[in-house]
Amino acid sequence: MNEKKYLKMIEKQLKCGSPKKKEIIRQLRSDIAAAMQNGASFTDAMNEIGSPGNVAKEFNENMSDADRKNCKREKTLKIAGILFVIVLLLAIPICYLLPTTTDITESENFSEQEVTEQAKQIIQYLDEDDFESLKPLMTAQMQKLITKDVIDDARNALSDDFGSLLSWGNTYMVEVNQMGQNFAVVEITVSYENTSATYRLTFDEDMLLSGLYIR
Amino acid sequence: MIDRYERQMKKGVLEILVLKLLEKEKKYGYQLILELKEKSEELFSVKEGTLYPILYRLEEEGLVTSEWSIPQGKEVSKKYYRISGSGKEVLKDTIQLWNIFSQKVDFILEVSGNE
Numbered sequence: 471m472n473e474k475k476y477l478k479m480i481e482k483q484l485k486c487g488s489p490k491k492k493e494i495i496r497q498l499r500s501d502i503a504a505a506m507q508n509g510a511s512f513t514d515a516m517n518e519i520g521s522p523g524n525v526a527k528e529f530n531e532n533m534s535d536a537d538r539k540n541c542k543r544e545k546t547l548k549i550a551g552i553l554f555v556i557v558l559l560l561a562i563p564i565c566y567l568l569p570t571t572t573d574i575t576e577s578e579n580f581s582e583q584e585v586t587e588q589a590k591q592i593i594q595y596l597d598e599d600d601f602e603s604l605k606p607l608m609t610a611q612m613q614k615l616i617t618k619d620v621i622d623d624a625r626n627a628l629s630d631d632f633g634s635l636l637s638w639g640n641t642y643m644v645e646v647n648q649m650g651q652n653f654a655v656v657e658i659t660v661s662y663e664n665t666s667a668t669y670r671l672t673f674d675e676d677m678l679l680s681g682l683y684i685r
Numbered sequence: 686m687i688d689r690y691e692r693q694m695k696k697g698v699l700e701i702l703v704l705k706l707l708e709k710e711k712k713y714g715y716q717l718i719l720e721l722k723e724k725s726e727e728l729f730s731v732k733e734g735t736l737y738p739i740l741y742r743l744e745e746e747g748l749v750t751s752e753w754s755i756p757q758g759k760e761v762s763k764k765y766y767r768i769s770g771s772g773k774e775v776l777k778d779t780i781q782l783w784n785i786f787s788q789k790v791d792f793i794l795e796v797s798g799n800e
Contacts, residue, residue, distance in 0.1 A: 525735075534741065
């Protein structure tokens with residue numbers, strides 16, 4: 471065993487705060503050097519001081535209450551620090567997965583007017599069953615999902631016959647950020663001759679429809 | 686059994702002995718260990734784990750002060766301990782106390798032995 475390893479082993483087993491540990495190790499290093507200056511070999515000096523376990527045990531037994539408390543405090547802080555890092559490491563991906571919403575009027579990605587116009591245009595195409603015109607306004611995934619049958623089923627759940635569009639109702643919209651992507655979500659109420667329906671449309675940053683919900 | 690008594694007795698007087706050894710001049714830990722061993726004819730062969738906590742305690746109580754030496758050449762820095770003014774007073778009082786203590790202990794032991 472060399473001096474560095476010997477002192478490290480003692481330091482590890484000491485039950486006191488870090489500054490006191492450093493002080494003890496520095497003094498032991500000084501004693502080893504003094505013994506070696508007196509002609510002892512490192513092994514002699516080490517044997518004279520004692521095995522790492524015994525040296526640490528003797529120090530620990532004679533340590534003051536304040537030093538013992540410092541050790542406990544440091545340990546508690548260390549555990550708290552580790553827990554904090556774990557919580558932080560868990561929180562970062564959770565925050566990343568959870569959507570956050572912001573006021574669309576302050577958005578750098580979407581224009582309130584453009585979102586409203588695009589939403590109304592899509593609703594009109596749906597009312598007219600004009601899926602050909604609708605197609606370029608949707609993401610590739612939505613193009614596969616949105617078919618006449620799907621829309622008819624959704625509409626029939628509300629009414630067999632909506633009738634003609636009479637007026638546009640309230641419009642609410644927010645910007646949603648999730649997993650590093652930005653979306654504009656708009657909810658718009660439409661009054662028809664026979665019923666009223668609320669559409670929730672989601673647009674990606676290219677203003678392509680990426681989500682649709684009718685109720 | 687006897688070891689326990691020996692340890693307790695030594696513990697009780699070590700602080701006085703350390704203060705006494707520092708009375709005339711400043712000394713470093715290893716030097717105190719060697720002197721204690723030599724002057725007590727090996728009765729007080731203390732190790733670092735016993736001596737240093739005593740020195741830390743004496744320093745906390747203001748009875749000794751310490752300073753690290755500035756090493757010359759390849760020399761390793763040493764921590765020197767020096768007795769303070771209040772340390773000298775405590776030493777004086779504890780020596781008196783020890784004298785009374787040992788006299789009374791001797792007396793009781795002698796009287797008890799003769800009864």
